[in-house]
Amino acid sequence: MSADISALQRVRLAYRPKLPKALRTNNIRIELGAPTKPLSDEEEIRRRFPETCGQPVATIVEGNSDLNTETLNVGVVLSGGQAPGGHNVIAGLFDALKAANPNSRLFGFLKGPAGVIKGKCKEITAELIDQYRNTGGFDMIMSGRDKIEKPEDLAACKQNFESMNLDGLVIIGGDDSNTNAAVLAEYLRKEKSKTVIIGVPKTIDGDMKNEQIEASFGFDTACKTYSELVGNICRDAMSAVKYWHFVRLMGRAASHVTLECALQTHPNVCLISEEIQAKGTTLAEIVDYIVDVILKRAAAGKNYGVVIVPEGLPEFISDIKRMIDELSTILGRDEQYIRDLPDQSERFQYVTTRLTADSAKVYGSLPQDIQEVLLHRDSHGNVPLSQVETERLLIDLVSDKIRFLKSQGKTEAKFSSLSHFFGYEGRCAMPSNFDADYCYSLGYAATQLVRAGLTGYTVNIRNLTRPADEWVAGGTPVTMMLNMEVRKGKAVPVIKKALVDLQGKPFQYFSANRERWALGDEYVFPGPVQYFGPPEVADAPTITLQLERS
Numbered sequence: 001m002s003a004d005i006s007a008l009q010r011v012r013l014a015y016r017p018k019l020p021k022a023l024r025t026n027n028i029r030i031e032l033g034a035p036t037k038p039l040s041d042e043e044e045i046r047r048r049f050p051e052t053c054g055q056p057v058a059t060i061v062e063g064n065s066d067l068n069t070e071t072l073n074v075g076v077v078l079s080g081g082q083a084p085g086g087h088n089v090i091a092g093l094f095d096a097l098k099a100a101n102p103n104s105r106l107f108g109f110l111k112g113p114a115g116v117i118k119g120k121c122k123e124i125t126a127e128l129i130d131q132y133r134n135t136g137g138f139d140m141i142m143s144g145r146d147k148i149e150k151p152e153d154l155a156a157c158k159q160n161f162e163s164m165n166l167d168g169l170v171i172i173g174g175d176d177s178n179t180n181a182a183v184l185a186e187y188l189r190k191e192k193s194k195t196v197i198i199g200v201p202k203t204i205d206g207d208m209k210n211e212q213i214e215a216s217f218g219f220d221t222a223c224k225t226y227s228e229l230v231g232n233i234c235r236d237a238m239s240a241v242k243y244w245h246f247v248r249l250m251g252r253a254a255s256h257v258t259l260e261c262a263l264q265t266h267p268n269v270c271l272i273s274e275e276i277q278a279k280g281t282t283l284a285e286i287v288d289y290i291v292d293v294i295l296k297r298a299a300a301g302k303n304y305g306v307v308i309v310p311e312g313l314p315e316f317i318s319d320i321k322r323m324i325d326e327l328s329t330i331l332g333r334d335e336q337y338i339r340d341l342p343d344q345s346e347r348f349q350y351v352t353t354r355l356t357a358d359s360a361k362v363y364g365s366l367p368q369d370i371q372e373v374l375l376h377r378d379s380h381g382n383v384p385l386s387q388v389e390t391e392r393l394l395i396d397l398v399s400d401k402i403r404f405l406k407s408q409g410k411t412e413a414k415f416s417s418l419s420h421f422f423g424y425e426g427r428c429a430m431p432s433n434f435d436a437d438y439c440y441s442l443g444y445a446a447t448q449l450v451r452a453g454l455t456g457y458t459v460n461i462r463n464l465t466r467p468a469d470e471w472v473a474g475g476t477p478v479t480m481m482l483n484m485e486v487r488k489g490k491a492v493p494v495i496k497k498a499l500v501d502l503q504g505k506p507f508q509y510f511s512a513n514r515e516r517w518a519l520g521d522e523y524v525f526p527g528p529v530q531y532f533g534p535p536e537v538a539d540a541p542t543i544t545l546q547l548e549r550s
């Protein structure tokens with residue numbers, strides 16, 4: 001790491017994250033609730049997780065401590081995409097371990113789950129962690145997207161844990177990585193290993209949430225960072241009065257990030273994939289809707305505006321979704337073969353002859369670069385949506401339509417467009433106070449679950465819209481969040497992704513206001529993340545969380 005640090009980073013290194021009241025004392029115990037059930041597909045999930053399915057919900061409460069105070073060796077790994085606050089989870093883990101027993105040790109596995117399989121790690125010392133407190137990024141131990149899944153990988157992990165005398169491993173990851181944590185926990189239990197596995201809910205996408213897990217960490221900072229940028233663009237649009245800005249926002253399948261940014265900035269158009277899917281809206285209808293807003297604004301003398309779209313959009317447009325699902329099945333069978341074909345035209349030929357006629361037509365209508373991206377899946381079977389330039393596709397289709405309408409003498413709208421993608425800009429931002437506190441608390445609580453010998457749990461902190469003092473920490477059995485889904489053509493157990501709830505308050509608020517935002521210039525400018533100042537500026541959680549919990 002560079003020896004030069006910014007003035008802000010210097011000050012942030014000294015920031016003391018807030019903890020829930022119960023975690024501020026060493027006199028704590030775990031209270032266990034009633035046995036739990038998987039979300040659905042109970043029989044199949046019980047069959048696959050006989051050792052860990054049905055475990056009770058855990059809550060950390062004050063008093064009568066019976067937690068392990070012996071010396072513990074604990075590992076930590078960062079899995080998947082970066083999210084602001086990862087270093088604070090590790091800081092919380094470290095501080096809690098040392099508070100319980102100063103001889104306990106924490107080891108960071110390097111470059112994600114691959115480091116766990118290969119047994120590559122470094123010890124997290126006080127000197128090391130002190131350089132990373134309250135910083136963004138995952139660079140202290142780095143991340144990766146490998147999956148611990150094959151029998152030989154599971155066996156390698158067990159062996160590494162034995163040789164390190166590891167009492168617990170904390171996997172910081174999203175829905176797929178927490179699912180993976182459950183698989184590893186189940187395997188280790190069956191093998192009578194002493195190592196317990198605890199997951200931490202991470203992802204800027206905001207899609208790992210449920211009754212127990214109110215938010216994934218990183219969503220807060222990422223959305224605030226993107227909202228600052230979208231707000232700045234809104235102001236530029238109304239200053240220059242000559243551009244339509246099309247902004248795609250990261251967030252994978254779910255539209256939580258885009259919805260939060262809309263709530264924070266009030267753009268003229270915001271597409272929510274879940275609504276598009278529910279209504280069965282086609283690509284042509286989406287284009288018609290955007291063109292309609294552009295023409296109405298042009299008629300009012302406003303040849304400018306801002307459109308925001310979620311990166312997951314293509315997977316929610318009915319005909320494109322069908323085509324992607326068919327492609328996934330083909331890739332599940334022949335991925336390597338397709339990869340090895342020498343050029344794009346052969347891949348195109350191979351795929352289109354195996355798709356149904358309708359899907360082949362949809363695939364053929366997409367630009368070549370998008371066709372190529374759609375032939376890839378990550379280790380969890382996800383389409384690499386961050387590389388699909390939906391904003392450009394929409395600009396092309398909207399331009400064509402406006403050109404056509406002009407040729408018919410139906411409009412005189414001027415349409416000049418610019419495209420943006422905000423994704424990687426927000427994933428390593430310096431964590432907001434909310435994420436700094438939340439992540440530190442998650443790490444602190446994860447240590448307590450390890451001390452209690454629990455395995456196959458995702459740590460949770462509830463009551464997040466209240467001051468940190470009133471937050472409640474605990475653990476959710478991962479099997480409670482599982483359902484069966486088809487990935488790469490095979491049914492597998494996975495944590496159900498939380499998509500935008502169209503009956504939920506955040507969407508309802510957006511839906512009630514979007515018409516006004518479309519035609520008026522009702523933009524809001526959130527400005528940059530603030531670390532100092534009144535709590536309503538520096539500590540407030542996202543609007544989504546506030547509305548959901550109100």
Ligand code: FBP
Nearest residue numbers: 080081174202203204250251252386
């Ligand atoms: P996680 O689900 O692992 O948290 O990743 C989130 C994300 O930022 C998505 O929003 C995005 O689609 C993806 O990662 C990009 O992946 P990559 O980092 O491999 O380019």
